[in-house]
Amino acid sequence: MKILKSGLNIDFIKFRVPATFLSAMLIIASIVSISFNSLNFGLDFTGGTLIEVGYEKEANLDSIRSDLAGAGYEKVTVQYFGTSRDVIIRLAPVKGKKANEVGNHVLDTLKATSDDVAMRRIEFVGASVGEELTEQGGLAILVALIGILIYVSLRFEWKFALGSVAALAHDVIITLGWFSLIQMEFDLTVLAAILAVIGYSLNDTIVVFDRIRENFLKLRKQESSDVVNTSLNQTLARTIMTSLTTLLVLLALFFLGGATIHGFATALIAGVLVGTYSSIYVASNVALALGITKEDLMPPEVEKEGADQDALM
Amino acid sequence: MFSNQANMRPINSYPKWVYGFLSVLLALMVLYALPNMYGEDLALQVTGEKGEAISEPLFKEIEQHLTDSGLVIKKSSNDESKALYRFNDSESQLKAKDLTQALLRAKNAGDFSVALNLAPATPDWLKDFGANPLKLGLDLRGGVHFLMEVDMNVALKNREEQYIADLKTKFREANARYASVVRSADVGLVAKFRNEESRDKADVTVRQNFPELQTRTREQGEIFELVMTISEQKLKEIKDYAVKQNTATLRNRINELGVAEPLIQRQGADRILVQLPGVQDSAQAKRILGTTATLQFRLVNESGGINPQRAPAGAELFKQREGGNIALRKSVIVDGSHLTDASVGYDERSMPQINVRLDAEGGSKMLAATSKNVNKPMAILLIETKGVYETVDGEQKLVDTYEEAEVVSAPNIQSALGSSFRITGQFTPAEAHELALILRSGSLIAPIYIVEERTVGPSLGKQNIELGKQSILVGFVAVLIFMLIYYRMFGLVANIALISNLVFIIAIMSMVPGAVLTLPGIAGIVLTVGMAVDANVLIFERIREELKEGTAPAQAIHNGYDKAFSTIADANITTLIAALVLFGIGTGPVAGFAVTLFIGIMTSMFTAIVGSRALVNLIYGGKKLTKISI
Numbered sequence: 056m057k058i059l060k061s062g063l064n065i066d067f068i069k070f071r072v073p074a075t076f077l078s079a080m081l082i083i084a085s086i087v088s089i090s091f092n093s094l095n096f097g098l099d100f101t102g103g104t105l106i107e108v109g110y111e112k113e114a115n116l117d118s119i120r121s122d123l124a125g126a127g128y129e130k131v132t133v134q135y136f137g138t139s140r141d142v143i144i145r146l147a148p149v150k151g152k153k154a155n156e157v158g159n160h161v162l163d164t165l166k167a168t169s170d171d172v173a174m175r176r177i178e179f180v181g182a183s184v185g186e187e188l189t190e191q192g193g194l195a196i197l198v199a200l201i202g203i204l205i206y207v208s209l210r211f212e213w214k215f216a217l218g219s220v221a222a223l224a225h226d227v228i229i230t231l232g233w234f235s236l237i238q239m240e241f242d243l244t245v246l247a248a249i250l251a252v253i254g255y256s257l258n259d260t261i262v263v264f265d266r267i268r269e270n271f272l273k274l275r276k277q278e279s280s281d282v283v284n285t286s287l288n289q290t291l292a293r294t295i296m297t298s299l300t301t302l303l304v305l306l307a308l309f310f311l312g313g314a315t316i317h318g319f320a321t322a323l324i325a326g327v328l329v330g331t332y333s334s335i336y337v338a339s340n341v342a343l344a345l346g347i348t349k350e351d352l353m354p355p356e357v358e359k360e361g362a363d364q365d366a367l368m
Numbered sequence: 369m370f371s372n373q374a375n376m377r378p379i380n381s382y383p384k385w386v387y388g389f390l391s392v393l394l395a396l397m398v399l400y401a402l403p404n405m406y407g408e409d410l411a412l413q414v415t416g417e418k419g420e421a422i423s424e425p426l427f428k429e430i431e432q433h434l435t436d437s438g439l440v441i442k443k444s445s446n447d448e449s450k451a452l453y454r455f456n457d458s459e460s461q462l463k464a465k466d467l468t469q470a471l472l473r474a475k476n477a478g479d480f481s482v483a484l485n486l487a488p489a490t491p492d493w494l495k496d497f498g499a500n501p502l503k504l505g506l507d508l509r510g511g512v513h514f515l516m517e518v519d520m521n522v523a524l525k526n527r528e529e530q531y532i533a534d535l536k537t538k539f540r541e542a543n544a545r546y547a548s549v550v551r552s553a554d555v556g557l558v559a560k561f562r563n564e565e566s567r568d569k570a571d572v573t574v575r576q577n578f579p580e581l582q583t584r585t586r587e588q589g590e591i592f593e594l595v596m597t598i599s600e601q602k603l604k605e606i607k608d609y610a611v612k613q614n615t616a617t618l619r620n621r622i623n624e625l626g627v628a629e630p631l632i633q634r635q636g637a638d639r640i641l642v643q644l645p646g647v648q649d650s651a652q653a654k655r656i657l658g659t660t661a662t663l664q665f666r667l668v669n670e671s672g673g674i675n676p677q678r679a680p681a682g683a684e685l686f687k688q689r690e691g692g693n694i695a696l697r698k699s700v701i702v703d704g705s706h707l708t709d710a711s712v713g714y715d716e717r718s719m720p721q722i723n724v725r726l727d728a729e730g731g732s733k734m735l736a737a738t739s740k741n742v743n744k745p746m747a748i749l750l751i752e753t754k755g756v757y758e759t760v761d762g763e764q765k766l767v768d769t770y771e772e773a774e775v776v777s778a779p780n781i782q783s784a785l786g787s788s789f790r791i792t793g794q795f796t797p798a799e800a801h802e803l804a805l806i807l808r809s810g811s812l813i814a815p816i817y818i819v820e821e822r823t824v825g826p827s828l829g830k831q832n833i834e835l836g837k838q839s840i841l842v843g844f845v846a847v848l849i850f851m852l853i854y855y856r857m858f859g860l861v862a863n864i865a866l867i868s869n870l871v872f873i874i875a876i877m878s879m880v881p882g883a884v885l886t887l888p889g890i891a892g893i894v895l896t897v898g899m900a901v902d903a904n905v906l907i908f909e910r911i912r913e914e915l916k917e918g919t920a921p922a923q924a925i926h927n928g929y930d931k932a933f934s935t936i937a938d939a940n941i942t943t944l945i946a947a948l949v950l951f952g953i954g955t956g957p958v959a960g961f962a963v964t965l966f967i968g969i970m971t972s973m974f975t976a977i978v979g980s981r982a983l984v985n986l987i988y989g990g991k992k993l994t995k996i997s998i
Contacts, residue, residue, distance in 0.1 A: 109827060155818035159651040175828040177650060181819035191953045199949040203942055210938055244888050247950060247961045251895060254946035258939040265935040293909040300850060301898035304843030308894050311842055313835035319891055
């Protein structure tokens with residue numbers, strides 16, 4: 056079975072301008088959304104308290120809210136989590152040393168009015184821990200990008216490295232933009248997903264670059280843009296195939312993995328879709344725009360150690 | 369005889385030893401992944417106070433006692449680290465805990481930790497190979513996770529006060545008459561003198577005795593000041609010590625709590641990570657772990673007579689356990705941090721006494737103070753941070769904390785004391801035991817605050833495991849079917865590689881000590897499954913291309929594997945970089961995800977390249993091929 060006809064020759068380069076325009080629009084839209092809407096940062100980053108409780112019957116959110124208000128918790132978010140029997144309660148960080156008692160106190164309050172409530176989890180993150188995590192998360196993405204930039208520069212060439220990092224930045228910004236638009240909670244698992252997106256999208260890009268390098272050496276007489284186009288066509292079947300298998304398992308996670316893993320799956324699905332597109336259009340476009348030529352890819356002449364000496368045997 | 373065998377080997381064939389190696393490897397991996405197929409038993413775990421095993425007779429006695437009480441023990445074992453009694457239901461498990469605790473108390477056998485546990489039901493023959501199931505993270509098995517921060521300001525303040533006491537002693541010895549020695553917020557310690565000569569003497573004394581204090585002088589009108597700053601190096605040591613001491617104390621208290629397989633680990637400069645699997649009541653855990661009980665030995669100021677109502681100059685007033693007030697000198701001889709052991713003994717008249725051991729530094733301080741004060745009373749002061757509880761809706765709730773200081777006893781110093789001495793007083797045996805326990809488990813050298821808590825109830829943990837298993841299974845089967853339809857025979861090869869990949873991941877995760885499976889870790893496995901086929905897709909697409917260009921099938925297979933190799937390596941190394949970064953910065957769940965991703969990438973490269981090639985060679989190698997099923 057084949058998804059694509061053999062001998063496929065789509066003129067990707069023809070769509071270069073509209074693709075660049077589309078990417079630019081998406082990035083601008085994402086940045087606008089992030090700067091106005093911000094991200095709906097979860098407990099891991101903002102600090103605060105989260106209590107998930109399970110009821111035997113359908114839970115009444117209003118009565119939970121009024122119970123908590125009676126106990127002095129005014130600013131709380133009470134929502135269903137996954138099912139209408141599971142309820143998640145979020146509280147903003149409280150100042151002072153008793154901040155870590157809030158979770159237990161809320162639980163006690165709920166238990167006082169209803170005896171079929173079961174604690175499923177309590178999470179408390181101090182405000183300082185949250186701040187550190189935000190810094191660390193940003194740092195992680197930065198370090199990963201720099202590490203990759205160095206590796207690709209060493210293995211390929213700086214123009215390719217910039218191309219791949221541009222594609223990564225593109226994917227990360229658009230995935231973040233999507234999260235800011237739908238206001239899904241951005242927690243630690245989503246951060247992990249974003250880093251996995253970096254790995255995944257790069258994987259795609261490298262495969263294309265590898266083929267471009269090979270074709271530059273093989274198709275010496277062709278224009279750079281033709282070489283890129285041929286390479287994209289040759290790798291297209293693989294790009295689609297791998298994206299499909301990855302999406303298959305991600306969809307399984309999205310639908311079956313439970314509410315805790317929802318954000319993670321969403322981020323990866325968005326990332327894989329954008330990543331597939333960017334490895335076709337963004338990475339090679341940037342490399343082309345920077346003017347890759349076959350000279351850039353000729354293996355450097357390495358003088359072997361001892362090459363000028365007579366062989367011993 | 370000397371011909372190069374490699375050149376003579378036909379295309380697409382591996383030497384026999386490769387197959388031997390792969391078979392042995394696969395068998396090993398299956399073996400080490402196998403323990404995960406057996407579930408867990410509800411068990412009761414009994415260990416000695418310091419986590420050592422209990423004696424064989426005691427082990428048998430407990431077993432006998434439980435059976436006599438009508439409990440059915442599924443299996444019991446007593447190895448070098450713990451005694452385990454396994455039960456069929458949680459009711460027997462809970463009952464066994466109460467029975468065992470009662471038995472040990474009645475026997476007065478010493479301190480044991482009795483804890484409920486989930487023991488892996490791995491058969492013995494697998495255990496003999498050292499095969500164990502995956503360790504599950506708290507999000508999967510339920511329990512309490514605390515990240516605690518040591519209050520360094522208090523740790524520093526305590527140490528500075530100790531310095532002040534030591535400095536005053538040294539100044540007196542050197543005849544440097546000081547007006548005062550105090551803590552000063554920004555600079556550290558400041559000693560004030562009325563004349564320059566005393567100040568200079570003091571300066572020399574400090575340089576000689578406390579090299580870690582940096583001194584400088586300054587004048588404020590008539591007052592000559594010596595400013596002493598604690599060196600960066602020493603500050604680091606003080607903080608280090610505070611975290612280490614607190615970690616040790618927490619460990620002792622957790623042993624008292626009776627938790628199976630707790631994790632107590634230092635994290636960063638001033639934090640301690642505590643994970644208590646299976647613990648549900650996080651409020652109780654907080655109460656016990658957070659109590660700051662501090663012990664101090666101080667001399668009694670007798671100038672105010674018996675039961676003074678006001679503190680004399682240079683003294684503080686405290687309540688006595690037996691009633692009335694007592695005035696103590698402000699300087700502390702030794703505090704609980706120097707205490708190495710405390711146990712209960714009985715004196716000649718069969719009265720309980722507490723035998724105390726101090727470390728070398730504490731011993732010499734004790735000697736210096738007591739040798740000059742024989743026949744004078746020395747007080748043992750216990751300072752406890754206590755919670756204020758209020759009854760709301762019939763339940764106790766902690767609403768505030770306060771410090772409670774109490775003089776436990778103030779016996780006369782009978783002779784100069786060293787690092788080992790005994791405390792006698794009006795103790796009942798129970799009081800003596802309690803006091804020894806508090807002394808032994810140690811005081812927190814500085815208060816700790818919980819900066820992060822994650823408590824997962826058992827139902828959520830079970831649900832997470834179920835959902836994780838389900839999504840792995842569904843995603844996995846979907847990919848298998850897809851590959852089979854798309855690549856036919858080669859799809860089957862890729863599927864076998866994929867299945868062995870999953871076995872490899874589970875086996876390696878089970879083998880690596882410290883690797884823990886978390887929910888994000890399961891997501892990492894699922895993601896790896898999706899991405900693991902990538903290597904095979906790359907190879908197969910290459911083979912298809914070669915075939916299209918008219919290459920003979922056998923050569924096409926050979927070229928496909930050859931050409932795809934560097935692409936696969938490049939693509940995977942970059943993902944490895946991302947996994948390493950995740951591991952480096954991430955803690956807990958994120959690190960769990962990174963570990964599975966990392967292991968998954970390594971194993972998938974191996975199974976997809978070497979494993980699938982071996983199979984393809986087995987099927988297609990050494991034959992004249994006109995058509996292949998791809």
